[in-house]
Amino acid sequence: xLEPRFAVRSLLAAVAALMLAAPASATTLVxxxxxxxxxxxxxxxxxxxxxxxxxxxxxHTFIFTDVxxxxxxxxxxxxATDVDFTVMGGTVDGTxxxxxxxxxxxxxxxxxxxxxxxxxxxxxxxxxxxxxSQGVFVVDHGRAFSQARSEPLLPDAQGRADVPGGDDGLAxxxxxxxxxxxx
Amino acid sequence: xxxxxxxxxxxxxACATLLxxxxxxxxxxxxxxxxxxxxxxxxxxxxxxxxxxxxTRAAVEFRLNPANQGGEPGVAAALQNSLAAWTNVTPATYQxxxxxxxxxxxxxxxxxTVLWASGNGCTGGCLAIxxxxxxxxxxxxxxxxxxxxxxxxxxxxxxxxxxAIAAHELGHCMGIHHTEITQxxxxxxxxxxxxxxxxxxxxxxxxxxxxxxxxxxxxxSAAPAIxxxxxxxxxxxxxxxxxxxSGLASLRFALRQPAEVRLEVFDVAGRRVATLLDGMRGAGxxxxxxxxxxxxxRVHRGVYFARLETPEGRAIAMVLLGQ
Numbered sequence: 001x002l003e004p005r006f007a008v009r010s011l012l013a014a015v016a017a018l019m020l021a022a023p024a025s026a027t028t029l030v031x032x033x034x035x036x037x038x039x040x041x042x043x044x045x046x047x048x049x050x051x052x053x054x055x056x057x058x059x060h061t062f063i064f065t066d067v068x069x070x071x072x073x074x075x076x077x078x079x080a081t082d083v084d085f086t087v088m089g090g091t092v093d094g095t096x097x098x099x100x101x102x103x104x105x106x107x108x109x110x111x112x113x114x115x116x117x118x119x120x121x122x123x124x125x126x127x128x129x130x131x132x133s134q135g136v137f138v139v140d141h142g143r144a145f146s147q148a149r150s151e152p153l154l155p156d157a158q159g160r161a162d163v164p165g166g167d168d169g170l171a172x173x174x175x176x177x178x179x180x181x182x183x
Numbered sequence: 184x185x186x187x188x189x190x191x192x193x194x195x196x197a198c199a200t201l202l203x204x205x206x207x208x209x210x211x212x213x214x215x216x217x218x219x220x221x222x223x224x225x226x227x228x229x230x231x232x233x234x235x236x237x238x239t240r241a242a243v244e245f246r247l248n249p250a251n252q253g254g255e256p257g258v259a260a261a262l263q264n265s266l267a268a269w270t271n272v273t274p275a276t277y278q279x280x281x282x283x284x285x286x287x288x289x290x291x292x293x294x295x296t297v298l299w300a301s302g303n304g305c306t307g308g309c310l311a312i313x314x315x316x317x318x319x320x321x322x323x324x325x326x327x328x329x330x331x332x333x334x335x336x337x338x339x340x341x342x343x344x345x346x347a348i349a350a351h352e353l354g355h356c357m358g359i360h361h362t363e364i365t366q367x368x369x370x371x372x373x374x375x376x377x378x379x380x381x382x383x384x385x386x387x388x389x390x391x392x393x394x395x396x397x398x399x400x401x402x403x404s405a406a407p408a409i410x411x412x413x414x415x416x417x418x419x420x421x422x423x424x425x426x427x428x429s430g431l432a433s434l435r436f437a438l439r440q441p442a443e444v445r446l447e448v449f450d451v452a453g454r455r456v457a458t459l460l461d462g463m464r465g466a467g468x469x470x471x472x473x474x475x476x477x478x479x480x481r482v483h484r485g486v487y488f489a490r491l492e493t494p495e496g497r498a499i500a501m502v503l504l505g506q
Contacts, residue, residue: 028348030308040307048472055467061290065468088304089314092467093437095324096317097291098215098236099304100355108431108472119306121289130306154310 029101031153032134034164034175038182041116043077043127045069046139046172048110050082054090057122063097064122065090067105069113075179077115085115085127103129103136104147110139112175137165137175145169209363210373210392212236213355215321226363229395236321236358237400242278243326245353246285248298252330257338258345259284262297264383265349268372269357272390275397279353289329291316295356296327297349299336303329310334311348313355326356340380347372347382359392423491423498432502433472434459434489440466445492448473448502456482459489475504 038044047069054065069083089099105111114135115127129135134153137144146163155161164170170178212235214227227235245266247259259281266279287294289303305312309331316325328349330336338345354373362373370381371388423446424435434446446460457477473489475481487502 028310028312028351030310032308036307051469051471053465053467053469055465059290061288061292063291090468093439094319095291096215096315098213098315098317100213100313100315100360102304106472107433107470108474119302119304121303128304132304132309132312134308153308156308 029132029134029148029153031156031161031163032131033156033160034178035182036156037114037131037135037164038076038179041076041114041130041135043079043083043115044075044112044179045071045077045079045083045115046073046075046110046112046144047071047083049105049107051107052090052105054092056092062088062121063090063092063095064088064120069111072110073176075112075176076183083113083115083127085113085129086120087129088120099132101132103133105136112137112139112144112172134163137169139172140169142172143169144172144175210371210388210395211360211362212392212395213315213358213360215317227360229399234321234399235396236315236317236323237396238277238323238357239400239402241276241402242280243295243356244280244282245295245297245326245356246282246287248286248288248296249284250286251299251301251332252336253297253299255336255338258336261338261344261346262349265346265353268350268383268385269353269393272385272393275390275393277357277393277397277402279357289314289327291325293325295325297330297352298328299330299332301332305329305331306333310343311352313352315356315358323356323358328352328356344380344383347380350383350385354389354392357393358396359389362388362392364388423489423500425489425500425502431472431474432487432504433470434491434500434502435468435470436491436493436498437468438464438466438493439495442494444469446471447490449488449490450482450485456487473502473504 049067049069051068052065054063056063065087067085067087071079071083087103089097089102113129114131116130117125117127119130120126120128133147136147138147144165146165149163149167153161212227214231214233214235247253247262263281266281270277270279285294285296287296289298303312311328311330314327315323318324334343336343336345350372359373362371364371364374369386371386372382373389373392422436426433441463444460444464447455448457448459449455457473459471459473484504487504489500489502491498
């Protein structure tokens with residue numbers, strides 16, 4: 001017999017999962033096209049997030065989250081079998097540092113990740129998602145959807161403010177070809 | 184009128200304002216749905232079941248770090264004007280005040296800091312970034328804003344105008360997400376990509392959002408600020424929390440210190456079907472995904488049990504594995 005407490009929790013989790021929709025970005029971001037995303041990041045992979053680990057830094061001044069992911073295809077760079085990177089924010093002991101507009105990564109989900117170094121407060125040498133929500137595409141049924149698609153962006157130097165792929169996303173092979181062309 | 188009845192009246196007026204705001208408002212609030220996440224794009228309304236990030240005190244002091252462009256003439260005044268824009272919202276009684284300068288950074292230190300830096304996770308196309316420190320119940324304990332020092336900032340209304348973007352980021356600091364209003368004229372300050380000169384002033388949708396927070400979470404008028412080093416409640420015993428999304432299960436747990444961890448999955452007959460973790464793991468929060476894979480293949484969807492064993496304790500959770 002299942003304990004009611006567990007059943008209720010699981011049902012709530014299921015309901016919460018059903019409510020998931022497109023992620024939001026809420027920092028102030030200037031539009032980044034695939035050309036700049038590709039040129040300015042050293043590693044681009046399609047990968048499944050396996051697990052995440054949130055922790056306080058040594059000075060206990062910031063919470064970071066390490067993300068462990070397994071690439072299924074590499075679009076730029078030469079990552080090892082698995083790729084590890086760090087993002088700002090996370091929850092430890094009931095305290096959350098929430099980066100408004102940061103990338104949102106779920107263990108078990110597939111993403112196209114644009115990863116670069118620098119910019120983190122502290123560990124400059126770590127790979128991270130430098131372009132925040134613009135640097136993550138959610139992979140769903142063979143298509144990649146930018147996590148920045150639910151929010152307007154400030155126009156770039158060419159006056160464009162559209163998210164690559166828009167609401168319809170991009171077929172993975174199309175995204176791969178576009179990235180290859182830029183390289 | 185005594186303070187108590189006046190307070191109740193103010194709350195009643197706030198609620199009435201929200202009701203009359205009706206569909207003209209399209210504001211969204213910031214909801215911490217999981218580890219460091221914001222809202223998943225769904226519209227978090229004032230009566231959202233999961234609540235939203237909010238302050239529990241009315242007085243919120245911000246300080247300016249004068250390093251880099253934060254020390255340029257006019258920046259402090261621009262920040263003070265943007266603070267005043269939110270303070271002037273009624274019936275909400277939040278008082279966003281300017282506390283002078285600080286050398287504090289983009290870190291969790293109990294000081295609400297506005298600063299300019301090249302980094303802090305805001306590089307490339309990022310103009311400014313806001314970090315909220317949330318306690319239990321999504322109580323905002325601190326808010327920091329880092330402007331990207333690699334851009335040229337102005338206080339004369341041209342791109343990029345400090346006062347307009349500070350007003351926008353301060354909205355995030357108050358728990359307000361981007362509005363869904365996309366009209367060309369009288370755009371709310373919380374519209375995602377609008378930073379014209381008019382962005383310095385708030386629109387009705389912005390005011391409705393703040394009054395929403397005020398009405399749902401009436402702040403204590405004189406609660407003391409939380410500072411670094413305050414006592415934190417005892418951490419709960421080891422706990423294993425299952426989640427489900429897209430047919431996949433994930434399991435969350437926390438460690439107070441590095442420890443040997445074993446996380447296994449059993450079927451309803453008690454047979455072990457998978458070992459997800461077996462070894463040292465660092466202190467902090469962990470989340471592990473399971474898609475049904477085992478050493479001998481993939482299990483069917485259904486009900487399973489996960490068991491976590493650590494030196495800090497043992498926990499069991501039910502796992503619903505979808506298709």
